[in-house]
Amino acid sequence: MTVKTTASNGTETTARGSAARTGRGRWARFSRGDLAAFALLALFLAAFPLLASESMVNVGVYALIYGLAAIGLTLLMGLAGQVSLGQAAFFAIGAYGQAVLITKYQVPMVPAAIIAVSLAMVAALLVGLPLLRLRGHYLALATLGLGIIVTVAATESEFLGATSGIYGVDKPTFGGRRYDSPAEYFWLLAPVVFLALLLARNIVTGRIGRALGAVNDSEIAAECLGVDTFRLRLQVFVLSAGFAGLAGVAYVHWIGVVNPNAANFPLSVEFLLMSVLGGLGSVWGAVIGAFSVELLDEGLRSLIPTLVPGAVGEVQLIGFGVVLTAVILFVPGGIHEVWRRLLARLRRPAPATGEPAAAEAEPDGSPLLAREGRPVAGEPLLEVRDLTRRFGGVTAVSGVSFDVRAGEIFGLIGPNGAGKTTCFNMISGVLAPSAGSVRLGNTRIDGRKPHVFAEARATRTFQNLQIFRSTTVRGNVAVGRHLRSGAGMLRAALSFPARGEERQIHRSVNELLALTGLAADADRLAADLPFGRQRQLEIARALALEPDLLLLDEPMAGLSGAERRELVRLLRRLRAGGMAIVLVEHDVEAVLALADRVAVLDDGHLIALGTPDEVRQDPAVLAAYLGVDDDEDLTLPAAQTADGNLANEDDA
Structure with a gap:
C-alpha cells in the first residue's frame, strides 16, 4: 500500500505507506510510554512515605530537593552539552534569597519563593553572558570559580549572617497545616518535582530540545539550519539555575537555616554525580540519580568511618569521586542507559519489509518545492x-x-x-x-x-x-x-x-x-x-x-x-x-x-x-x-552525466 505526499507546489510523490505508519506509530507508543512512566512515578511518590521508614523518608526528602537541582543540571549538560561545576552557587542564591525575604522582610512564602528563584535566574543571566562563550573545561573551571565567589561573599557578609548563616526559617504552612514531618514534607515536594520533571521532559522532546541536541552533536550544522546556539545555551543555563534556585528554596524551609556550605564544591559534585549516575540522556535520570546518590550518601556515611577511622566529610567526597569515575568509565550513559539497553535486548527487532522508499521518478524539468515569494528566476x-x-x-x-x-x-x-x-x-x-x-x-x-x-x-x-x-x-x-x-x-x-x-x-x-x-x-x-x-x-x-x-x-x-x-x-x-x-x-x-x-x-x-x-x-x-601551458590547444573532454554516461544536448 502506498500513500501520497504533496510538495509545496502540489507535486505528488509516493512512498511506502507502512513506513509512514511506522513513524506515526512510534511517536504514539512513545507518548503512551511516557504516560505510563509518569503514572508509575506518581504512584511511587504517593506510596513511598507509607512504605519506608522515617529515616528513609528523610533521605527521600533530600533526594527530591536535590533532584530539582539535578534536573536543571541534566538539561544543561545532557541537552546543551555544557559542563557546570557551579550549580550549588545558584542553589545557595535561591536558599539565601528565600531566607532573607522570610526572616528580614516577612514576605509570604510563595511570593518569596518566586523572587528567590528569579534572583537565581537573573544571576545566571548575568554570569552566563560572558561565561557561555567558553567551552569544555574552561566553562567548568569558570563555574567552579562562581561557587567559590558565592561562598566567600556569603562568609564575609554580615547581612547574610557570615559563617553562621541565616536561621529561623519556618516549615511551610498551608491551610492551617504545618508540614514539619518527613512524610508530610515529602508529599508537599512530590507534586513540585513531578511538575518540574514534566516541564523538563516537554522541553527535551520539543523544538528547543531538538535544536540543543543538534548543537551538542554539531554546532556548525545546527547554526547553518538557523539555530542561534549562544542564545539557546544561555536560555538553558538560566532555566537550569531556576531549578537549582527552587531546590534551594525547598532546602531552606526543610533545614530552617542556610550557611555558606550551601554553595560549596562538594554539593556541586553531588549534583553532578546525580546527573551522571542517573544518565544525562534523559531527564528521568536526574530523579533516579538523586535517589541513588542519597542512598549512596547514607551508605558512605556508615562505610567510610569503618574503613578509615576518624574520616569525615572530605574523605566521603573521595568516595563520591570514586563512584563518579567508575560510572564514567564503565557506564557512561548511567542508569538510564543500562535500562535502555536492557529493554532493547528484550524487544525483538521488527523484520524489514519491502525495499527502501524512493521518490517517484518525475521529469527532470518538473518544479519541486516552489513557493510564493521566492525571487524571480534570473534575479x-x-x-x-x-x-x-x-x-x-x-x-x-x-x-x-x-x-x-x-x-x-x-x-x-x-x-x-x-x-x-x-x-x-x-x-x-x-x-x-x-x-x-x-x-x-x-x-x-x-x-x-x-x-x-x-x-x-x-x-x-x-x-x-x-x-x-x-x-x-x-x-x-x-x-x-x-x-x-x-x-x-x-x-x-x-x-x-x-x-x-x-x-x-x-x-x-x-x-x-x-x-x-x-x-x-x-x-x-x-x-x-x-x-x-x-x-x-x-x-x-x-x-x-x-x-x-x-x-x-x-x-x-x-x-x-x-x-x-x-x-x-x-x-x-x-x-x-x-x-x-x-x-x-x-x-x-x-x-x-x-x-x-x-x-x-x-x-x-x-x-x-x-x-x-x-x-x-x-x-x-x-x-x-x-598542467599544460596556456597556449597549448587542448580542451576538456565532453561533459558526462553523474552516472558516467556522456551527456547529450538535452541532459546538459
Whole structure:
C-alpha cells in the first residue's frame, strides 16, 4: 500500500505507506510510554512515605530537593552539552534569597519563593553572558570559580549572617497545616518535582530540545539550519539555575537555616554525580540519580568511618569521586542507559519489509518545492565581492567575486586546495572573511554567524558529514524546520500550545523524507545509515529549511550510480522550482553537465567564470587541471552525466 505526499507546489510523490505508519506509530507508543512512566512515578511518590521508614523518608526528602537541582543540571549538560561545576552557587542564591525575604522582610512564602528563584535566574543571566562563550573545561573551571565567589561573599557578609548563616526559617504552612514531618514534607515536594520533571521532559522532546541536541552533536550544522546556539545555551543555563534556585528554596524551609556550605564544591559534585549516575540522556535520570546518590550518601556515611577511622566529610567526597569515575568509565550513559539497553535486548527487532522508499521518478524539468515569494528566476540572489581569507601568512582565497542568480545551478570547481570550501565557509558565516563582502538579497552577511545566513533563507551541506548522530533520520530533518516553527522555551515546557505546531512539523518532515527516498529509514538512528544515505540525509535536512539558496559541498561523494542519478534529477527539479544551488564537486564533468554557469578557482584565485562550454575551453582552466601551458590547444573532454554516461544536448 502506498500513500501520497504533496510538495509545496502540489507535486505528488509516493512512498511506502507502512513506513509512514511506522513513524506515526512510534511517536504514539512513545507518548503512551511516557504516560505510563509518569503514572508509575506518581504512584511511587504517593506510596513511598507509607512504605519506608522515617529515616528513609528523610533521605527521600533530600533526594527530591536535590533532584530539582539535578534536573536543571541534566538539561544543561545532557541537552546543551555544557559542563557546570557551579550549580550549588545558584542553589545557595535561591536558599539565601528565600531566607532573607522570610526572616528580614516577612514576605509570604510563595511570593518569596518566586523572587528567590528569579534572583537565581537573573544571576545566571548575568554570569552566563560572558561565561557561555567558553567551552569544555574552561566553562567548568569558570563555574567552579562562581561557587567559590558565592561562598566567600556569603562568609564575609554580615547581612547574610557570615559563617553562621541565616536561621529561623519556618516549615511551610498551608491551610492551617504545618508540614514539619518527613512524610508530610515529602508529599508537599512530590507534586513540585513531578511538575518540574514534566516541564523538563516537554522541553527535551520539543523544538528547543531538538535544536540543543543538534548543537551538542554539531554546532556548525545546527547554526547553518538557523539555530542561534549562544542564545539557546544561555536560555538553558538560566532555566537550569531556576531549578537549582527552587531546590534551594525547598532546602531552606526543610533545614530552617542556610550557611555558606550551601554553595560549596562538594554539593556541586553531588549534583553532578546525580546527573551522571542517573544518565544525562534523559531527564528521568536526574530523579533516579538523586535517589541513588542519597542512598549512596547514607551508605558512605556508615562505610567510610569503618574503613578509615576518624574520616569525615572530605574523605566521603573521595568516595563520591570514586563512584563518579567508575560510572564514567564503565557506564557512561548511567542508569538510564543500562535500562535502555536492557529493554532493547528484550524487544525483538521488527523484520524489514519491502525495499527502501524512493521518490517517484518525475521529469527532470518538473518544479519541486516552489513557493510564493521566492525571487524571480534570473534575479541576483548572492553577491560575492573581492572575498579574501588569510590564515597567518597564507592567503587561501584572494579577491574572489561572482554572483548567483535565482533559479540556476552554479558550479564552483577547482583542483584540491583551490579554496572552494573556504569560500563556502565564508559565505555561510562559518569563517569571517579577511576582506570583501557577501550579500544575500539585500542583506550583507559577511562576518555574521551562520544562523543569520539561514535566517536569510540559505543553508548548506558539508564536505565532511555533519549529521546529528544522536537522533534519528526524522529528528535530523525536524531540526531543519527550526526556523519554520516558533515554539520557545515557555511554549515547549507547557507542551499543549506547541502540539499543533509539532504535528505540522511531522507532516512536513514525512513529505521531505518521501521526496528524498528516506521514508523507510525515518526512525533509524542517523549514525546507522550507510555513508551515501547520510549524504542524502544532509540534503533532505537542508531542504527542510525551505531555502532560496542551497550550497552543496561535494554532495555526490560516496553515492552509488543510482543515487547520483537521483540527486541530479532532484537538483534539476529544485532549480525548476526557483531555488538557486551552488555546487562544489570534484567530479568536474558532472558539474559541467549539470550547471548553468561555472566558476573555477585555482590557488585561491578566480581564473574563469562562464558557461560550461566556455569554461571547458578556457586555457587557464586547462593549465590548472592538466598542467599544460596556456597556449597549448587542448580542451576538456565532453561533459558526462553523474552516472558516467556522456551527456547529450538535452541532459546538459
